[in-house]
Amino acid sequence: MIHHLKVPKVMAQDAIERARRLGILDSNFSIQNDAEYVLIPLVEGAAHDAGYPTVNVPGRPAQKKYQPQGTHGAFDVIGHIAITKIRNRERAVSLARALIDANRSITTVYLDTGIQGEYRIRNLELLAGTDNPVAVYRENGVIMTLDVRKVYFSPRLATERMLVSKDVSDGEEILDMFSGIGPFSMNIARWHNCTVHAIDSNPDAIFYMERSMMMNRLSGKIIPHNADVEKAISGMNKFHRIIMNLPHDAFRYLGIALDHLNSGGILHYYEILDVASLEGRMEEFRSRSLELLLKRVVHGYSSRESMYALWLRKT
DSSP states (O other): OEEEEEEEGGGHHHHHHHHHHHTOBOTTBOOEEOSSEEEEEBOTTOOOOSSOOEEEEOOOBOOOOOOOTTOOSOOEEETTEEEEOOOOHHHHHHHHHHHHHHOTTOOEEEEEEEEETTTTEEEEEEEEEOOOOEEEEEETTEEEEEETTTSOOOGGGHHHHHHHHHHOOTTOEEEETTOTTOHHHHHHHHHSSOEEEEEESOHHHHHHHHHHHHTSOOSSEEEEEESOHHHHHTTOOOEEEEEEEOTTTGGGGHHHHHHTEEEEEEEEEEEEEOHHHHHHHHHHHHHTTEEEEEEEEEEEOSSSOEEEEEEEEEO
């Protein structure tokens, strides 16, 4: 029998990442789940202050996945494309070749050397395979197409997009303030009869959003806006829900977002912060009559910073 943290599904990712950071997650066993809860295996004798109950249940031995030599290192996969940020050239090339050799679905591997330009696009260098930047990507029953050299997209928010979509009710009017190619908008409109206004200043992002809209059977309606967000939003009515996925610069737009959010409406706010800065943000939100509904780490960003998802209600 193995001790497990019993965590509600909506809080599971935050609890898992915290357990990893504390070194109390037992990687010899798999994380289990049912309809409502996730069970996180703990190392023997682990102490924790997570605020969740523990249960003593049989552990499921983790299945060890074979990785070919050279595949050490982090990477994202978008359709047939893998993207890594490994700075050591020799390691990056070794990873790229191993990925292509080991996985027939990956035919292009790029090195991300940083974000550049007005639209914050990845600067990509081909490491191995064919130079084909246009991908078809699938997540949560949604199909999207994009050119990774022309638009920014992160597959690491797939779970977050699913959670937001599940929280939506039919009939909502929703604003996706910094939509990119529309992954939040697509995840919502695919499953809910609602209207989503999706704003992005990058014309290529809107182009690929519109192509993706034609590739899916949508239950709701997406209205794309290729414009600066402050100009586009000025003539709009208030919304039941607003999504602010601009992790490096979201705070400067908070005021205009709140001006266009109904009383009782939900704000999905994303920002990269360290712990001290997060506490400051929480104080600011309280001063603006925002009630915290959910706080979770979406993913790590640096040794001190993480990308946080903050779900807030306007009171």
